[in-house]
Amino acid sequence: MQVGENRTTLLLLNAAPWVAFLAVVVVFGVLSDRFLTIQNFMNILTQSSHIAIMAIGITFVLLTAGIDLSVGAIMYVAVAVLALFLGGIPVVIAFPLVGLIGVALGAMNGYFVIKLRGQHPFIVTLATLFILRGAAIFLTDTRMVFVEESVMSLGRTSYFGVPWAIWVFAVVFVIAWIVLRETPFGRQIYAVGQDPTAAAKAGINVPRILFSVYCICGFLAAVGGLVSIAQVAAASSTFGFQIEFPVIAAAVLGGTSLFGGRGGVVGTVFGAVLIQTVQSGLVMTNATPYIYPLVTAVIIFLAVLIDGLRTSILDTLGRRKIRVEEIA
């Protein structure tokens, strides 16, 4: 009986974000006649693309039961370098260089996470968050930095009627989905997240996997920065500030567990779109600006609550299963 109840609750918890999404769409659709339009859907996807790209990166890390709080700082460093030092270089060269910066900073995180095994990645990446944000502020002298028109024009470019940002987001999503679902590397990530000791015993090189996911996360943080700067045209010292909250919330809302081993990029993308849909709906219905932070806080709280409950129920179900087998 208890097992049945738990399974029903689990089902409801898994469905909760989708139900919330549906409710949000219906409510805002009723309140604004322009909300349910293709153009608005494109806008939401465009605006959520950098969050979604970064959230995909953090999904890799969360799947290993890690976390990366430095994504916003990496994003800022990458864009600051682009604006300050790579100004005259064509984007086809500048963008890969910025991506490499992201990989390097992600590698730094990975290295310290592996070397400082006694410390949770939360502490390690909290430290790098401050170091990297400090570095970016040092580089920019806290002044606003501007990118070249060639970068800004990308933010206004569409291919086949679809904005450039959505194309980048789509490519990142497809590659990430294939890597996680169809490759041994992807399966190893899940295995490490489920139980690193068992994964190591099974012959998986756990440090290599951990190092790789932080590199991926750093790379996608830099890509997210590029997508964002192409839209907003200038970066002040608040660029990427506290973006880790919606990024992590997007992944967790989409079903990726903070405790590792469960989730995927489909849910993450959904989570990012849900958050942006709410923001978009609030603006479109001319809601009082005082509500915005409250709504964002409620979303993050719900995401963490749902994940906590889901994990707790899964643990309970796991224990009962063993007991049943013992009796049998």
Next chain:
Amino acid sequence: MSGFTPRITRRAFTIGSLLAAGTAGLPIMVKAQEGKTVALLFDSLVSPFWVTGIEIMREEAAKRGWETLEAISNFDDNRQFEQVRAMIEREVDGILIIQTDANAVIPAIREANAAGIPMVHFNRPPAESDAYSVAIQADNRAIMRETVQFLVDEAKRIGGTYKAAILIGDLGDVNAIQRRDGFFDIVDQNKDIIEVVSRISTEWNADKAFAGLTNALQANPDINFLVTSSDFLHPQIEQALKIAGKWNKRGEEGHVLFAGFDGDEGAYQRLLDGFLDACGVQNLFLEVDMAFGAFTDLWAGEKPEKLLLDPGFVITQDNLEETRDAMWGFSVWKNQQG
């Protein structure tokens, strides 16, 4: 005549001695003022307004023979409190502070009061308290009223009805609130021609400003009256209006009546190009002068009012030539042009 010996009374001697000492002391006082050390504690240099502000302060301090010590808290109230303590330890003569939070700064004012070090808030006043400090602030509400009034007059001149949007700053920032209130003071009196269809909360965040304006333009493609609470959001506004096909010059079809606030170099360029109709300018030169003047008064033992207001001014397409010299953004723009 030659045998005349003037009789000096004790009283005359005392007065004379005091006058002589006073006269001799004048250069010493001037010298003492010259040797002052003032701490400049900024919470960030996030926009050209602050960057130019600190540059004017350095220049003005150098002119007065003052030494400056600088620190930036990067929006961290606790760090700024520690910076105030450190400056008190260093026994500076005055602390000029730009705090992030109006309430969080009060303990820092108390510490400065206890140490007998004058504190002046630049551009952002602290919350009400019994602690004493002097704040220099632009009369945000009045300047915004005047700016929006110009835009409303333009709207009336052109004719028709208008759909308005405002980009609001951080709701925890008193300047942002006053500018928002100034906007509504005027548009609420003109509801017959102006309908506010969007209030966009930016939290002084460019990303949010861009997304918010894009969404607002999606919901209301006929927005044709736009006011931003800070000029530092112009690049995002330009980008969003370009995407919506509404980035047109004054006089061109589809021009959005557009006003800014601060008076930075980007605003001057956009006024020059004809995209921006009006800009509420904070008189940065005057504000620095008022702040440093407050220190001088405080050192002289005077007790200025707790809040000193900069009346600011509005620069428009109509008075651009004659007003631009007082616009701090114009001097930045001029320097950039070489």
